[in-house]
Amino acid sequence: MNRRNILTLVGIALLVAFASWVMITHTISLPLIGEREGMVLGLDLSGGTHLVYEADFSGIEEGDRAARLEGAKQIIEKRVNAYGVTEPVIQTMGASRISIQLPGVTDIDEAKDLVGKTAELVFREQATSGDTFLTVAVSAGDTQIAVVNITDFAVGDGFGVGSGDIAEAKTIIAVDEASNIITVDSGFAYDHAVDEPVTNLWVPATGIIDGEEKALTGAYLRPNTYVDINPQTAEPVVAFEWDETGAELFWQITGRLIEQPLGIFLDNELISAPMVQEPIRESGVISGLTMGEAQRLSIQLNTGALPVPLTAIQEQTVDAILGADSLQKSLMAGMIGLGLVLLFMIIYYRLPGVLASLALIIYAAIVLTIFKLVPVTLTLAGIAALILSIGMAVDANILIFERTKEEIRGGKSLRAAIETGFNRAWPSIRDSNVSTFIICAILYWFGSRFGTAPVMGFALTLFIGVAVSMFSAIIITRTFLRTIVVTPLARSISLFRP
Numbered sequence: 001m002n003r004r005n006i007l008t009l010v011g012i013a014l015l016v017a018f019a020s021w022v023m024i025t026h027t028i029s030l031p032l033i034g035e036r037e038g039m040v041l042g043l044d045l046s047g048g049t050h051l052v053y054e055a056d057f058s059g060i061e062e063g064d065r066a067a068r069l070e071g072a073k074q075i076i077e078k079r080v081n082a083y084g085v086t087e088p089v090i091q092t093m094g095a096s097r098i099s100i101q102l103p104g105v106t107d108i109d110e111a112k113d114l115v116g117k118t119a120e121l122v123f124r125e126q127a128t129s130g131d132t133f134l135t136v137a138v139s140a141g142d143t144q145i146a147v148v149n150i151t152d153f154a155v156g157d158g159f160g161v162g163s164g165d166i167a168e169a170k171t172i173i174a175v176d177e178a179s180n181i182i183t184v185d186s187g188f189a190y191d192h193a194v195d196e197p198v199t200n201l202w203v204p205a206t207g208i209i210d211g212e213e214k215a216l217t218g219a220y221l222r223p224n225t226y227v228d229i230n231p232q233t234a235e236p237v238v239a240f241e242w243d244e245t246g247a248e249l250f251w252q253i254t255g256r257l258i259e260q261p262l263g264i265f266l267d268n269e270l271i272s273a274p275m276v277q278e279p280i281r282e283s284g285v286i287s288g289l290t291m292g293e294a295q296r297l298s299i300q301l302n303t304g305a306l307p308v309p310l311t312a313i314q315e316q317t318v319d320a321i322l323g324a325d326s327l328q329k330s331l332m333a334g335m336i337g338l339g340l341v342l343l344f345m346i347i348y349y350r351l352p353g354v355l356a357s358l359a360l361i362i363y364a365a366i367v368l369t370i371f372k373l374v375p376v377t378l379t380l381a382g383i384a385a386l387i388l389s390i391g392m393a394v395d396a397n398i399l400i401f402e403r404t405k406e407e408i409r410g411g412k413s414l415r416a417a418i419e420t421g422f423n424r425a426w427p428s429i430r431d432s433n434v435s436t437f438i439i440c441a442i443l444y445w446f447g448s449r450f451g452t453a454p455v456m457g458f459a460l461t462l463f464i465g466v467a468v469s470m471f472s473a474i475i476i477t478r479t480f481l482r483t484i485v486v487t488p489l490a491r492s493i494s495l496f497r498p
Helices: 003-024 062-083 108-113 165-174 243-257 292-302 320-349 351-373 379-407 414-450 454-485
Strands: 027-030 034-037 046-053 088-094 095-101 121-126 130-137 144-147 151-155 157-163 182-184 187-191 193-197 202-204 206-211 213-217 226-229 236-239 263-266 269-272 281-286 311-318
Touching: 003 351, 003 454, 034 281, 046 062, 046 108, 062 088, 062 095, 062 108, 088 414, 095 108, 108 292, 108 311, 130 157, 182 243, 206 243, 226 292, 236 292, 320 351, 351 454, 379 414, 379 454, 414 454
Parallel strands: none
Antiparallel strands: 027 034, 046 095, 046 311, 088 095, 121 202, 121 263, 130 144, 130 193, 151 157, 157 187, 182 187, 206 213, 226 236, 236 281, 263 269
16 A cells, blocks of 8 residues: 555544544534534524515615615614524625524514614603694594694695705604695695694703704614612613713703603603603613513624614514424435435445445535534525435445446456546546536525525535535545555455456
C-alpha cells in the first residue's frame, strides 16, 4: 500500500471521528463557526408559526421602498431574537413582502403582536374645556373628532370647509379612511360641522426645542427599556429612559400637565393615561399591560418602530405533535430506503458493494454533520432531497463498478481495472453532478426571490448531498478498493463480479 493511500485512509478516519463527535455532542463550539446546538428543524418538523406580511408603501417614494423593506426585516429579526425564538427564518419576498418563520411559536396572535405591529409610540394630552375646536360628528356613532389650525372657515347646509395643514389634521383625527373626512383643494371637507368647545380630545403633547415645536414620541427613547413590577399594585410596567431631547420635552410637558392625564398611544391605541403628579425629566413607566404585553412592548421599543406599516396576508400554524409525527415517519422512510439500497449493493456487487455501503454510511454522517455546523434548517423537502442525493451517490458507485467489471472481463488485472473504471466513469459522474448543481442554484435563487422556504431547503440540501456524494464515490470508495487490492481478498475475482 502506497503512502498516499495510507494518508487518505487516515484522513477518512479522522473525518469519521470528527463527524461522530459532532453528531453525538449536543452543543459544540468551534472557532470559525461559533456555538451550535442540535439539528435545526423547519416548521413542518418542529411546529411553529409562518407569517407573510405585505408592506404598505403609500406615500413612500419608489427609490426608498427597498431600504424601508430591508429595515423592517432587520427590526423584525431583532424583535424575534430578543424574544428568544430559536433559529427563526426571516426573509424578504419580492419587492413588498416579508416571510417570517418562528419555530416553536404556536400562538399566532402572540406572534403577530410581536412582529407585525409598527410600534409607534406617541404621547398626547387632552384639550382643555377652554380650547375651541371645529368638531364633527362622524357617521360611526357619537365619536367626535377635531381639526386645528383652521382659517377662513365657512359653513353650508350640513357641510363645512376649512383650510389648514392636512397632514397634521389627519394625524390628530386618526380615523379610518372610510370616514366622512374628505380632502379638498382648500383644506378639509366634512359633514355635520359644529363650532363649540370640546373636552375629551387627545392632541399631540409638544414642547419647544431650539425654538421649534416638537411632539413627544418613542423616537426619543433610549433602547434600554425593561419590564418591571410596580411594588404598589404588583402589576407589570415598562420602564423607559429619554435621550437628551426627549428628557427636555418630557420635562416641559409634565410640568404643564400637573393633575392632568398624559395619554400614551401605541399605534394610535390608548394603552395608558396616568395622572401627572409632578414634572419628570429623565425616565418614566408605562402601565396598564399584562406581563406578555409588557415584554413585547419592551422589545418593540428597544428595537424601534417599523419604517413601513405591515399587513398580515398569510398566516399558518403547524402543531408540534404533527411536526414530530412527520419527522418520525420521514426518518423511518429514509432508514428503510437506505437499508434497501445497501442490501442491493451488497447482493449485486459483492465485496465492492460492501465497501460502497460503508462509504454511504460515512457519506450520511458527513452530510448530517454539515447540516449541524452550517446550520441547515431541515424540512420535509430537505429530507426528500437528502434521500434523493443518496440515490445519486449510489448511481455514481454503480457507474464505477460497471466500468470496473467491463475492464475485468477485458482481461485487465484487478488493480488496473479499478483505476481504469474510476477514470472512465468520472466524466459521466462529473457532468451529471454539475448539471444538478446548476439546477440547485436556479431553485435556490427562485426560492429566495419569492420567499418559498421549502424550495430553498430542497435546493440547498440537494446541493450539499450531491457534493458529498461525489467525495464519497471518488475518494472514499476508491481508497477502500485500493486498500483491498493489496490484501488476499483480491485473489478471488468472484468477490468483485458475479
